[in-house]
Amino acid sequence: MIPDFHGPHAGVRTADAESIDWHDPLPRFYRVRVLRHTCECRTRVYELCASSGLAWIRRIERTPAGVTVKESHPTSYGKAEELWKKLLSGQAG
Numbered sequence: 453m454i455p456d457f458h459g460p461h462a463g464v465r466t467a468d469a470e471s472i473d474w475h476d477p478l479p480r481f482y483r484v485r486v487l488r489h490t491c492e493c494r495t496r497v498y499e500l501c502a503s504s505g506l507a508w509i510r511r512i513e514r515t516p517a518g519v520t521v522k523e524s525h526p527t528s529y530g531k532a533e534e535l536w537k538k539l540l541s542g543q544a545g
């Protein structure tokens with residue numbers, strides 16, 4: 453087996469993709485765990501985060517001007533996982 457250097461990439465958004473309501477991160481959670489993340493080769497990296505029985509997606513954008521972090525609304529693990537799959541397949545973004 454040839455080892456794959458790249459991790460998963462966010463999909464290219466389809467025309468009817470669900471729009472994720474990104475907002476500024478709120479410092480209300482402690483011990484946030486990153487369950488999954490997309491490939492670091494992109495300037496935009498997504499993380500599936502979990503804390504206190506909730507999960508959400510974090511969007512990290514690295515540009516020469518700095519790092520911008522946005523987050524989706526915390527929801528159940530199941531719903532966040534579903535949204536994560538949509539993100540990777542381009543059905544949400």
Ligand SMILES: [Zn+2]
Nearest residue numbers: 458459491493
């Ligand atoms: Zn990559």
